[in-house]
Amino acid sequence: MTRSRVIHRTLRGAPPPIAIAGHGVWLTAADGREVLDASGGAAVSCLGHQHKRVVEAIQRQVGTLAYAHTSFFSSTPAEELAEMLVGHEPGGLAYAYFVSGGSEAIEASLKMARQYFVETGQPSRTHFIARRQSYHGNTLGALALGGNEYRRAPYAPLLSNAFSHVSPAFAYREQRTDETEADFTARLAAELEAEFQRLGPDTVAAFVAEPVVGATAGCVPPPAGYFRAVRDICDRHGALLILDEVMCGMGRTGTLHAWEQEGISPDLQAIAKGLGGGYQPIGALLASARIVDALRDGSGAFQHGHTYLAHPVACAAALAVQQVIRDDGLLARVRQQGDLLDQRLTERFGNHPHIGDIRGRGLFRGMELVADRASKQPFDPALKLHARVKQAAFDRGLGCYPSGGTIDGVRGDHILLAPPYIVSDDEIDIIVTRLGAAIDDALTGITA
Ligand SMILES: Cc1ncc(COP(=O)(O)O)c(C=O)c1O
Structure with missing residues (x-):
């Protein structure tokens, strides 16, 4: 599809891919791509998709x-x-x-x-x-x-x-x-x-x-x-x-x-x-x-x-x-899986030169991207690093929620993760692996 009559969030370029199905924490696009939705959209999908009882x-x-x-x-x-x-x-x-x-x-x-x-x-x-x-x-x-x-x-x-x-x-x-x-x-x-x-x-x-x-x-x-x-x-x-x-x-x-x-x-x-x-x-x-x-x-x-x-x-x-x-006792599960996600993020990004802070509670976790960890200096907003991370993650089959303006509405970049409460251990590993590759990919060229 090249033309759409819908007023999308971005009016330039190709319209977003069509989502045709969802199951658990995964979304399927019309072209067959499977995307792990690690932010539940905007922290919405707490049970994932196709929950029978709902x-x-x-x-x-x-x-x-x-x-x-x-x-x-x-x-x-x-x-x-x-x-x-x-x-x-x-x-x-x-x-x-x-x-x-x-x-x-x-x-x-x-x-x-x-x-x-x-x-x-x-x-x-x-x-x-x-x-x-x-x-x-x-x-x-x-x-x-x-x-x-x-x-x-x-x-x-x-x-x-x-x-x-x-x-x-x-x-x-x-x-x-x-x-x-x-x-x-x-x-x-x-x-x-x-x-x-x-x-x-x-x-x-x-x-x-x-x-x-x-x-x-x-x-x-x-x-x-x-x-x-x-x-x-x-x-x-x-x-x-x-x-x-x-x-x-x-x-x-x-x-x-x-x-x-x-x-x-x-x-x-x-x-x-x-x-x-x-x-x-x-x-x-x-x-x-x-x-x-x-x-x-x-x-x-x-x-x-x-x-x-x-x-x-x-x-x-x-x-x-x-x-x-x-x-289903999902509050306890949020605490348990939240701790696991925090642990995995810390293992992967705790010493990353461009991750200044890993924070949050439960299955609500954020990471702030910085040009320099010691001074906490952000990247130049013109680079739109958050948008690059989002695209690089999506290209790897990962949905996450990066934004800019973290510090004052203009400067700063962060990534928000809010997976469904049903996220499994394996899926948490996939999130962290794909996100790590996406961040490094987005940084290549900026920091080189
Ligand atoms: C804290 C907070 N309040 C209010 C809103 C607005 O909610 P809605 O987009 O459903 O109107 C949001 C949406 O992201 C939010 O995060």
């Missing part, structure tokens, strides 16, 4: 009830999915609002936070604080919230100034050599406190962060104590804590929610990718009881909505995905 659940639902508008009806899969996710009120989260993806979940969380303060007599709370090098989605509210300069730049005149940004909790790039981890955490907390003071603490609605930063920085876990410190600052000033677990949540880091490893919980949480594992487009806003109760006692409704809220087929798919994760 496929059957979708077929059953679509054959029974495809759609019913949420202004008239609820549906059994939506009720059961909500019950499964928040029936036991994890960390105080007690209600779920089902949307069609991550950006929609973020938009809903911003609007629910705002409405909460309007209805509890605090209309002055209009500011949201997030972090540079964060990504929260591409719709205008989510884009304004995010701190990825590259993605924001063309749309800057359309983005609300209700959003401001503090430093990311990105130890490899931000922690000073004379600082301990505790010093670093304290400095970040002081900066957040200063931002509250600059804006006026009673004008801040919420602080928003990814517990483990995904696409823009490449699997960056926080320093110890960071989220306890920000939870404390939010509480002291009466602001909400919104966690974006669209990419790092639903088991990806080895616990169902990444915040479980931080000793805190959010007031509002966005989830998406691993919720439906790619079987259907679905995201969700999870909300604490106090927020939903305030809306119930106030206007009586969340003033929001989309046509495909709580889509029955999407909810049935997500319910089946989450049941498989639970029934």
Whole structure:
């Protein structure tokens, strides 16, 4: 195929190959190529492809009830999915609002936070604080919230100034050599406190962060104590804590929610990718009881909505995905296979002259490429090393998720790996072998 009417991500050159099938962690292209999808697309495919139980659940639902508008009806899969996710009120989260993806979940969380303060007599709370090098989605509210300069730049005149940004909790790039981890955490907390003071603490609605930063920085876990410190600052000033677990949540880091490893919980949480594992487009806003109760006692409704809220087929798919994760003990498997992947990456790249950092949690691992390990100097962005690695990997039958702009939206290259939770030991070996060859291939010519 040389011509396509689809607006693809790249408008130049040949259209991307057609994917015709998937099985387990593998994707098949129309030309017969088999690609090991080591990033589950964009950290989406947590169960791989053709999981029988999920496929059957979708077929059953679509054959029974495809759609019913949420202004008239609820549906059994939506009720059961909500019950499964928040029936036991994890960390105080007690209600779920089902949307069609991550950006929609973020938009809903911003609007629910705002409405909460309007209805509890605090209309002055209009500011949201997030972090540079964060990504929260591409719709205008989510884009304004995010701190990825590259993605924001063309749309800057359309983005609300209700959003401001503090430093990311990105130890490899931000922690000073004379600082301990505790010093670093304290400095970040002081900066957040200063931002509250600059804006006026009673004008801040919420602080928003990814517990483990995904696409823009490449699997960056926080320093110890960071989220306890920000939870404390939010509480002291009466602001909400919104966690974006669209990419790092639903088991990806080895616990169902990444915040479980931080000793805190959010007031509002966005989830998406691993919720439906790619079987259907679905995201969700999870909300604490106090927020939903305030809306119930106030206007009586969340003033929001989309046509495909709580889509029955999407909810049935997500319910089946989450049941498989639970029934097959996949969280333990994420931790086990994540440790193995980390070990294999360290063996292969620990002494590589151009891998500066290997990081992440569970089956959510990132590697940062540097021109010089000692100075951490990145490659010239004009080389587009990340794109070269992606192509070289794809040519070897490996799908991975490299990006540029790791440091500041322009400089820096990283590779993100997020294989399905079912990835085998042998497949991990294939990932590391193919990735090693792809990186060395991409570097040839640049470093020669
Ligand atoms: C942390 C985070 N938030 C939000 C989004 C947006 O999700 P979606 O692309 O489903 O709109 C993404 C997507 O990559 C993400 O990684």
